[in-house]
Amino acid sequence: MADLSPFREGRQMELGYINDLFIFRLIDQPGRSSFHARVFSEEERAELLSELKQIDTSDQLQLISALGEMWYASNRFTYVGLAPHAKALPSDFDQNSEISKQLLLWIDTSLKPYLTESTQKRVTHGTPKSVIFDKILPALWVLESEETSTQGTGFMLEGVGLVTCEHIFKADICAFxxxxxxxxxxxxxxxxxxxxxxxxxxxxxxxxxxxxLKAETDVKVQQLDELTVIGYPNYRYGDTGTIVPGIVSGFRTVSTITRILTNAPIIAGNSGGPVLNSQGRVIGVAVTGAERMTEAQETEDHGVIPIDALQSF
Known part of the structure; x- marks a missing residue:
């Protein structure tokens, strides 16, 4: 079973028989560099037996409810059923096998809800909490040069004007x-x-x-601070603009200015767009990144010019 499992690294498989039932549990262990398999202890088998006597083992929803998080959670899956025949093992993880059917049900009942909740928490945690975005996006503009077929983002900053990156500015540039x-x-x-x-x-x-928009002038940006990148990457008619949460991952000096690095992808067209802190104030201007989202992982240089650099010229 261990050799045939599609879950190879960073997991532990536990196996055993309870009367006529075959049971195995997969536990996600991110710190483990290899795959490990072991047999249930006598104590674990006794505990399972007492639980299984009280439920219909053919009803997996009942199993999930009765056995609880020690056996079914976002990081663990348990199979309860007939033991696979040795000659049939290669097909046990096929799409139509009993194991796969139980695995898919576990994904729907345990894994998907966890991933959905954690994603929502990440977005909520990383985006400004005191800001209504429909009052931010009207401060943004798409900047376009037909002569060079280039686009970027600009935003209105209180006491300054329309701010963008210098490389976005062209002789025929217009805003819309x-x-x-x-x-x-x-x-x-x-x-x-x-x-x-x-x-x-x-x-x-x-x-x-x-x-x-208003600039942040009182708080120094530090690593792991929350931020949000807003703009119009590769704008096409009908696009709403993108709001991407992230954190300050580091800093890099360019032309004597200490730029902010972020894990939030900055894509062509984002350049010139505002980067906000958790209070909805501008801490910088998006400047470097990747041409397309599919290439975002190919560079670490998702860079932001700090907003106080405007005072340098």
Missing amino acids: RADNFSKKYPISLIKKNSAIDLAVLQIEMENTEILY
């Missing part, structure tokens, strides 16, 4: 809302710094009711 690409506004340059890779622009428009 993500939900209305037909209405494009010309842009004028206020200042830029190619070494730092920041630019401050102005949108030529009559509407004075523009939402501005």
Whole structure:
């Protein structure tokens, strides 16, 4: 059974007979570099026997409920059924086998709920708690140059103007809302710094009711701080923009400026977008990353220019 199991590394398999039933338990052990198998002890078999006498062992939902977390949890799966015949072992983990049917039920009842909950907690934990995002996205703009066929993100920052990366700025650049690409506004340059890779622009428009984000000026960014990257990676008509939670994974000096590194993927088009802390204030500007999400793991340089770098030029 151990040799034929598809779960090889970082797990332990426990096996044994309880009367006519064959039982094995798979336990996830991330710290274990190899696969290990052992036989249930007499005490474990006695404990199982007392439990199994009181339930219908053919009803796996009843088994899951009765045996509890020691036998069924997000990191452990237990099979209770007929012992596999030695000659049939190679097919025991096939899609239609009894073991696989029980495994799929365990995935639905134990593993999926755990993964869903942990993912929701991660997103909630990593995104600003005091911020309503429908009041943040209106401060963002898609920036586009038709001449160079390039796009980026910009955002309105209180007391500064439209902030983006310098490499996004082109002579024919214009700005538009993500939900209305037909209405494009010309842009004028206020200042830029190619070494730092920041630019401050102005949108030529009559509407004075523009939402501005606020910069974080009082709190120093540290490793493992929560952050959120917002922008329009590889924008196409109809895109809502992306909101990606993450943490500060480290720092890297570029052109005398200490950039923030993050585990949140920054994709082409995110450049120039705001990076917020857990209070919804801007701590930096997304600057480097990967061309596509599929390439995000190929670089560690998901970089953010700290917002106080605007004071350097």
